[in-house]
Amino acid sequence: MLELDKVNTYYGEYHAVRDVSLKIDAGGFFMIVGPNGHGKSTLLKTICGLLPTASGRVLFQGEDITRWSTDRIVDAGLVYVAEARHLFNDMTVLQNLQLGAFNAGARKKMHGNLAYVYQLFPRLKDMSNRVVATLSGGEARMLTIGRGIMSRAKLLAIDEPSFGLAPNVRNEVFQKIESIRQDGTTILLVEQNVNQVLDFADRICLIEDGKIVFQGDKQAALLDEHVNQVFLGE
């Protein structure tokens, strides 16, 4: 579904993503892990067109989207869910969700997708007329994910969904993400916190210094010495 071929990205002068190649299958739960500040978020932003690709190619559903603008990428179904809120704070929950359906394809499906988001996050339905600035961290995270679904996402690229959340809320968020995957949306997730997500992910890739140092399925990750060293403290 998504394929990266030797992608490089610079953040200003800094070479943040180095020769990253990977392949994500449709319907999968792909997790990118790695220490803070090692290029994981930069990689996601590059894929979604928020940062320019210096070299290499990004293919989405067989099409070369490397030079596409973000709105075109979103329209194609590849949607970024940011780690920082990046919500529209002075608007209501409902308006934020509606703006998620900005692209023409999503606008036609707005009612169906809204019903789906409300079913997935009943709390958002109760708060649909609340101004976003008043939401808690967990509620805001649900809203960012809901807004991503509203864009008629085929692949949700989620940046550190657990960031800044209490452990029990984190768990809830991951459960929701897993149920979104079960309903047919491919998940690409970036996390620092591995333990909680390991159960869901079916492929894992470890990034250090902008380079992929390990890639494989869950079993392989559990067996890999380096992965264990970095994350499981062994």
Add this chain to the structure above:
Amino acid sequence: MNIWVQQIIQVLISGIVTASVYAIMGIGLSIIYGISRVFNFAYGSFFTWGAYLAWVLFNTFSWMTYPIVFLIVLPVMFALGMLTERVVVRSLRWRANWQVTTMMVTLGLAFLLDNLALIVFGGFAKPLPPMFRGGLNPFGFTLSIQDLLMVLIAAAVMIVFGLFLSRSFVGMSMQAISQDMTGAEIVGIPIKKVFSYTFGLSTALVGMGGILLAPRYYISPHGGWEPFFRVFVIVAFGGLGSIKGTLYAALILAIFEAFISWSLGATWVLPFWFMVFLGVLAFRPSGLMGTWG
């Protein structure tokens, strides 16, 4: 009626009339900064050019009327604004210090447009015909129908614009960009396109202001700077990006202006605006209702 009361009401009316035009121009200046993050120094020149275009139409076609002038000039101004964004702003955006650079470049554009007007139309001030002759005399004071029309048109523009911002998808996307530009990009709003529309809309609004004020004042090549300065103070006073703030600020300051001009004389008007500007910068830089910053 007491002569003083009558005069005060007259001054009040004159303040409200100018306030309504300042308000729509203020909204135009405010959206261009709040949404596309550009301070447009050529704003006053577009004010002048809107009026000049109307003058050309009136002097080319003897049957010309104001509704047709608006129908022709406003789309032209809209296109001119979009063109400015494409040619002048887009290539500079996101480069190092681009906000200062665009300020300088739009300042250059202002000189270019002003002097072009000087070459094409000459230095003599040009009049526009009155929008409507005649007046009403309720309770002994005079109210010209032209003034009434100006207020009504400006109020209609503000209402339509408010609905556009809160109800339409494009309007909502403009609000979204002003609140979180990255968020707007994430949801797939084509921000470059919206920047162009914003420039177009802003230029059409100031062009409209130029046409509305021209029958009261004359049109001259550098005549856009003074209204531009006033509108800038209004927007700073009301809080950049706040439409309500702009409206209140326009009312307060234009009525003050009318009273100063009546009581102290017209020479005190500009110093008054400067003092307000300094006061805002010193005591409340975010403005009356400042939100967007």
